Amino acid sequence: MPPSTAGEPLTEVPVRRIDVRGLDIAYRRRGEGPTLLYMHGLGLSQRWLALYERLSRSCDVVVPDHPGFGDSASAEWMRDFDDLVLHYAELADLLGLGTFHLVGHSFGGWLAAEFAAFYPDRVRSLTLVTPLGLRVPGEAPADLFRMGAEARLELMFNGRAGAFLGPSSDEERLERLLQDYADLTGFGRFAWNPRYDIRLDRRLGRVTCPALVIGAEEDRVLPASHIARYAELLPNARVAVVADTGTPTGHAIVAEEPEAVAARIEAMVGGQ
Amino acid sequence: MHELEFYAIIDRTYPWFPPADDRDSIGIDLSNGVYDPDLGQEVLEQVVDGAQLAERLGYDGTLIFEQHNTPLALFGNALTGAAWLAARTESIQIGAVGPMINAYLSPVRLAEEIALVDALSGGRLTVGFPLGIGAQYHSMGVMHPVHARARFHEAVALLHRIWTEDGPFAWEGDFFHIPYVNVWPKPRQQPHPPVFIPAAGSRETIELAAKYRFTYQAILTPLPVLLRNCQLFRDLCEENGYESDRRQIAAVLGVHTAESDQQAREEIERHALWGAQNIVRFQFHESFPPGHVSLSSLRAMMSGGYRSSDPSQVTWDEMVAGRTGLIAGSPETVKQRLADITGEMGAGRAIVAPEFTIPTWLQRKSMTMFAEEVMPAFRPPGAKAVWQRQPRAAYQTASERVGREPRRAGHPVVSVPGQGRVDLY
Numbered sequence: 020m021p022p023s024t025a026g027e028p029l030t031e032v033p034v035r036r037i038d039v040r041g042l043d044i045a046y047r048r049r050g051e052g053p054t055l056l057y058m059h060g061l062g063l064s065q066r067w068l069a070l071y072e073r074l075s076r077s078c079d080v081v082v083p084d085h086p087g088f089g090d091s092a093s094a095e096w097m098r099d100f101d102d103l104v105l106h107y108a109e110l111a112d113l114l115g116l117g118t119f120h121l122v123g124h125s126f127g128g129w130l131a132a133e134f135a136a137f138y139p140d141r142v143r144s145l146t147l148v149t150p151l152g153l154r155v156p157g158e159a160p161a162d163l164f165r166m167g168a169e170a171r172l173e174l175m176f177n178g179r180a181g182a183f184l185g186p187s188s189d190e191e192r193l194e195r196l197l198q199d200y201a202d203l204t205g206f207g208r209f210a211w212n213p214r215y216d217i218r219l220d221r222r223l224g225r226v227t228c229p230a231l232v233i234g235a236e237e238d239r240v241l242p243a244s245h246i247a248r249y250a251e252l253l254p255n256a257r258v259a260v261v262a263d264t265g266t267p268t269g270h271a272i273v274a275e276e277p278e279a280v281a282a283r284i285e286a287m288v289g290g291q
Numbered sequence: 292m293h294e295l296e297f298y299a300i301i302d303r304t305y306p307w308f309p310p311a312d313d314r315d316s317i318g319i320d321l322s323n324g325v326y327d328p329d330l331g332q333e334v335l336e337q338v339v340d341g342a343q344l345a346e347r348l349g350y351d352g353t354l355i356f357e358q359h360n361t362p363l364a365l366f367g368n369a370l371t372g373a374a375w376l377a378a379r380t381e382s383i384q385i386g387a388v389g390p391m392i393n394a395y396l397s398p399v400r401l402a403e404e405i406a407l408v409d410a411l412s413g414g415r416l417t418v419g420f421p422l423g424i425g426a427q428y429h430s431m432g433v434m435h436p437v438h439a440r441a442r443f444h445e446a447v448a449l450l451h452r453i454w455t456e457d458g459p460f461a462w463e464g465d466f467f468h469i470p471y472v473n474v475w476p477k478p479r480q481q482p483h484p485p486v487f488i489p490a491a492g493s494r495e496t497i498e499l500a501a502k503y504r505f506t507y508q509a510i511l512t513p514l515p516v517l518l519r520n521c522q523l524f525r526d527l528c529e530e531n532g533y534e535s536d537r538r539q540i541a542a543v544l545g546v547h548t549a550e551s552d553q554q555a556r557e558e559i560e561r562h563a564l565w566g567a568q569n570i571v572r573f574q575f576h577e578s579f580p581p582g583h584v585s586l587s588s589l590r591a592m593m594s595g596g597y598r599s600s601d602p603s604q605v606t607w608d609e610m611v612a613g614r615t616g617l618i619a620g621s622p623e624t625v626k627q628r629l630a631d632i633t634g635e636m637g638a639g640r641a642i643v644a645p646e647f648t649i650p651t652w653l654q655r656k657s658m659t660m661f662a663e664e665v666m667p668a669f670r671p672p673g674a675k676a677v678w679q680r681q682p683r684a685a686y687q688t689a690s691e692r693v694g695r696e697p698r699r700a701g702h703p704v705v706s707v708p709g710q711g712r713v714d715l716y
Binding site: 165197204206211 | 429432433434435436438441574575576577579582586589
């Protein structure tokens with residue numbers, strides 16, 4: 020098991036909690052340097068990934084669990100991305116993040132794109148890793164609602180999820196099933212229908228900061244056309260495909276290729 | 292023996308599709324390319340025949356479900372089906388269980404349909420509001436499982452207000468903002484038709500049924516859980532300030548009656564197994580789209596309640612032992628089991644379903660034996676159906692209409708040149 024993809028819990032980063040006007044939010048934070056707010060993807064809450072650890076060498080990395088995901092409370096009143104974007108604006112204010120570099124993966128990439136469209140002045144750079152959120156006719160992402168948790172992870176990891184998750188007991192599997200259902204509900208709240216935001220097509224024109232859209236070699240969740248489309252809509256964007264020397268990379272590159280993804284993000288933060 | 296009202300489920304399955312085998316479910320993406328209109332016509336006509344038969348046999352009601360995206364039953368709109376069944380029958384109560392409220396953009400539209408079918412049927416509609424099984428959320432475009440419960444509850448509250456308060460009134464809800472709610476016509480049955488709320492065990496749904504004095508239609512749950520839910524329902528009725536009527540609990544049972552227990556098994560075992568292996572074949576994620584159940588309900592279900600084991604793996608012995616609510620046997624066996632189960636449940640209504648795929652001659656034999664040799668034991672002397680004992684809501688003759696002295700709130704007048712305002716009649 021290569022250390023970069025290992026499921027070993029990096030538990031030394033403690034969970035912190037913050038009250039966002041009555042909403043109990045869990046987050047993890049480590050490092051010094053420019054602030055980097057990271058928005059996680061489906062199936063990757065409650066974790067301190069090797070990617071974050073790597074980024075924390077040069078950045079102040081802040082990774083909240085979205086409302087309803089992981090260790091964060093769910094907000095029944097949330098209806099739409101507007102609510103979620105406003106929540107993150109408040110969270111950033113409470114944590115005193117000022118302006119920051121914004122990174123989002125998968126569902127978190129969609130959310131980061133929405134946030135940047137609403138608050139372009141707060142975002143110093145935007146990195147979207149295999150981001151959902153756009154409509155590319157005839158090129159719908161995989162239907163993540165029509166598979167079990169394990170199948171979904173296997174799709175994201177191109178069949179290598181076992182190495183990421185590690186072994187588990189029956190009891191852990193039940194708890195994981197329940198947690199996955201909670202996270203899927205958090206995801207579904209915003210992304211059930213429609214499964215894209217056609218308004219992003221226009222709104223992304225507001226995001227003039229440097230942007231990078233990172234794709235994988237063989238993304239089984241998100242067709243490559245979405246990466247190209249994001250780059251087309253963002254006024255100041257480049258595309259990068261993170262490759263592996265061995266097997267082709269998949270949707271979960273943030274977990275599987277922390278070094279390569281971190282290097283790209285660091286380059287964005289460093290203004291290169 | 293306690294009294295029971297009997298509703299005959301008359302739905303039929305369209306069975307002409309390839310075996311399920313390794314397909315995830317038949318509820319979402321079994322292509323409708325397998326549908327043949329001639330074979331479909333046959334199935335639909337069998338349902339109409341079933342309603343007419345149920346009436347002749349003296350069942351209190353007949354009942355169809357609403358299904359979407361599946362060959363399980365072909366009534367994608369139960370109220371449209373109910374309108375047709377009402378036109379083809381005279382007296383029997385027509386159950387439509389029923390419109391999935393969340394598939395409607397506005398509850399007002401639904402209130403109109405209910406009132407119209409009830410009025411046209413002479414006040415014979417019973418309407419049920421299922422939340423909709425998980426698989427159906429993928430295929431309607433307007434249903435959102437995360438918001439489903441909240442929207443459903445608000446819609447039921449609005450329907451109840453439509454039925455119990457004159458319009459126009461403004462509805463200012465979380466999901467619906469309707470400045471002028473003022474539905475015409477009103478239902479024939481006042482203040483509203485009987486309402487069934489199907490519930491597999493969700494406390495929120497049972498609470499809803501208790502709150503509005505609706506009927507809790509208890510479905511697809513292992514018996515011990517079912518009995519707990521029935522007691523919960525009665526307790527909740529008390530919390531709402533009234534004692535529940537037995538008829539507010541309806542047991543949903545698969546029933547097949549034959550000459551002997553062995554004969555019953557021989558006649559339907561394969562059909563029962565086929566149904567289990569094909570019709571209720573839903574994987575976890577198909578049954579529970581995100582937010583469709585609360586985490587606490589899900590935890591309870593996964594540790595012993597509804598769907599804690601794969602329903603497609605059920606055996607005959609498990610089915611007749613109570614796991615799926617199947618009663619099959621001689622009239623004596625059926626009578627005894629029915630008395631036991633509805634007695635334990637405290638149910639005053641039994642919704643009895645055949646296997647949806649058995650030949651119609653066999654369905655006719657079973658329904659006839661049940662009507663002649665089982666139903667009378669659960670009825671007052673004379674063994675008449677409810678619709679024979681109680682007058683229906685609608686008048687039946689012009690004379691009766693006049694005799695009722697209907698209230699005319701105003702009289703139409705017309706301005707005629709040279710005559711001024713004169714009465715129209």
